[in-house]
Amino acid sequence: MTRTKTRTTAAVCAALVGSALLSACGSGDGERPDAAPSSSGVPHGYVEGAEEQAEQQSRLVLADAGSGAVHVLDLITGEVTKLKRGAGPRALHTDGRFAYLDTPDGTRVLDSGSWTVDHGDHVHYYRADIRDLGTIGGKAPEHVHADQALTALSPAEGPTRLFDREKLEGGSVGRARTLDGDATGPVVPYAEHLLAAGAGTDRDRVRVLDREGAEVASLDEPCAEVRGEAVTRRGVVLGCADGTLLVREEKGKFSAEKIAYEGEVDARDRATGFRHRAGSTTLVSPSGADAVWVLDVTDRSWTRIETGPLAAANTAGEGADLLALGKDGALTSWDIDSGKQTARKKLLAGRAADSATIEVDTGRAYVNDPGARKVYEIDYNDRLRLARTFPLSLTPTHMVETGR
Numbered sequence: 001m002t003r004t005k006t007r008t009t010a011a012v013c014a015a016l017v018g019s020a021l022l023s024a025c026g027s028g029d030g031e032r033p034d035a036a037p038s039s040s041g042v043p044h045g046y047v048e049g050a051e052e053q054a055e056q057q058s059r060l061v062l063a064d065a066g067s068g069a070v071h072v073l074d075l076i077t078g079e080v081t082k083l084k085r086g087a088g089p090r091a092l093h094t095d096g097r098f099a100y101l102d103t104p105d106g107t108r109v110l111d112s113g114s115w116t117v118d119h120g121d122h123v124h125y126y127r128a129d130i131r132d133l134g135t136i137g138g139k140a141p142e143h144v145h146a147d148q149a150l151t152a153l154s155p156a157e158g159p160t161r162l163f164d165r166e167k168l169e170g171g172s173v174g175r176a177r178t179l180d181g182d183a184t185g186p187v188v189p190y191a192e193h194l195l196a197a198g199a200g201t202d203r204d205r206v207r208v209l210d211r212e213g214a215e216v217a218s219l220d221e222p223c224a225e226v227r228g229e230a231v232t233r234r235g236v237v238l239g240c241a242d243g244t245l246l247v248r249e250e251k252g253k254f255s256a257e258k259i260a261y262e263g264e265v266d267a268r269d270r271a272t273g274f275r276h277r278a279g280s281t282t283l284v285s286p287s288g289a290d291a292v293w294v295l296d297v298t299d300r301s302w303t304r305i306e307t308g309p310l311a312a313a314n315t316a317g318e319g320a321d322l323l324a325l326g327k328d329g330a331l332t333s334w335d336i337d338s339g340k341q342t343a344r345k346k347l348l349a350g351r352a353a354d355s356a357t358i359e360v361d362t363g364r365a366y367v368n369d370p371g372a373r374k375v376y377e378i379d380y381n382d383r384l385r386l387a388r389t390f391p392l393s394l395t396p397t398h399m400v401e402t403g404r
Contacts, residue, residue, distance in 0.1 A: 050128040057114035057127040058361055058403040060375060061099040062368070063089045065355075065397035070101070072112055072130050073375065073390060075366075080392075081130050083110065092398035095146035096278065098133075098168060099400055100153070102140035107153065109133040109173055114403035117148075118279070125403070133173050136161075143186035145231065150211065152187045152194070160187040160196070179213045186229045190236050191249035197226040197238075206238065206245060208254050219256040221245060230274040232281045234297050239271050239285070243302070244295060259300045271295065277360045278404035280317030282336075286310055294322055294336050305339050307332065311352035312367075314360045316380060323365055323380055327352050331367065331384055345384040347376055359401035368399040375399065 046052075058075040068088045072081040087103040094100070097115035101108040111131040117124040139155035146152065146165060153176075154160040160179045167174035179187065182199040187209075193216070198205035204224045208217035228239030235248035243260035261270075271285035271293040281297040287304055292313045294303040307313070309327040316323075321333040321342055329348030334341050348356075349372040359366040364387060365378040373395055377388040 050126040053125045056125050056403050059112050059114045061112055061400050062396040063092050063398040064394040069394040092400050093144040094400040094402055095144050096404035097402055100144050106135040106137045108135045112402035116404050145188045147189040150189045154186050157184050185226050188236050195236055217254055221256040221258050227272040228274050230283050232297055234281050275314045277316050282315055282317045284313045284315050305334050311356040312358045314358040316360050323358050325352055325356050343383040355397050357399045368396040370395045370397050
């Protein structure tokens, strides 16, 4: 593992500020939390081997499908960590901290060393060493979801495997538990349970399972042809043939509410894969080849925006524009209420690759440009201003943001 630095003045200042402003979270009564250790004598928020920070510790995991190179770019310091080369990845997933690379040798697991712990009324931000945890055999995951106890890896076909989160955080993949049953598709850890689609004649049902995989409840509202899912502050969103299903838990009871499309939607135009900023309740999904669905979970409403030939899309959430990367390499922003374009910037050196990605956090967006071997940082609140350019020594075929 090697490290290089490509710092800007702003990045250095941010790192110094982050180090100087370390703070623990409050209890809500005005007492200084860092002066109030828990009953065990360990300060609230303490994590062994990690440093708590005052701001989100965003990092980009970048993978080269051709050479097998994998780098981690620290967006706070500008430091690049080069990991050991491996088999060229075909896809890249993240659960907010760990990255999962689909390779011919299996699923390679990396600890990006940056994550967020959200307690609802307050948040902790952590940074730690970047680690390569090894490779998992078996089918590659198409869906990756996690909570504080479990990580679920679900392939396109076949049973989901569950991994102990504590072991992953300790630096070991550990042994997987495989869910029994014939169901395929995403399994989402949520509210100390698992949400899973049914199988056979019950394939339109969404089931609530306990941590061992036993069914404890079945939701009344059906969800035909489950495709696409997202975890939000308001519950879990599952894509259905006629819209989405919003699954929520309150006081141990699970409920489901359908957010239906307005009118009939052709199968090729339905939402099948959601992107959003962590913590946001506004989701986006491609709709066919040249439009984007925007789902406002809070308002329970759909908006379809025709963007032209699309490579990638995302949004920062409530009140922010839709960001769309066209096949022509131009980045555009769109007012979601009116559907009108608000800005356009020719960003990529050439046409956008099939693996083009837009990652979004609270102030910036990041776009990978494999053709130019660069990543661009965009200020989406300033008419798509190019804030920083990161030149790379690998081709960033795949990119995910961690620290969430």
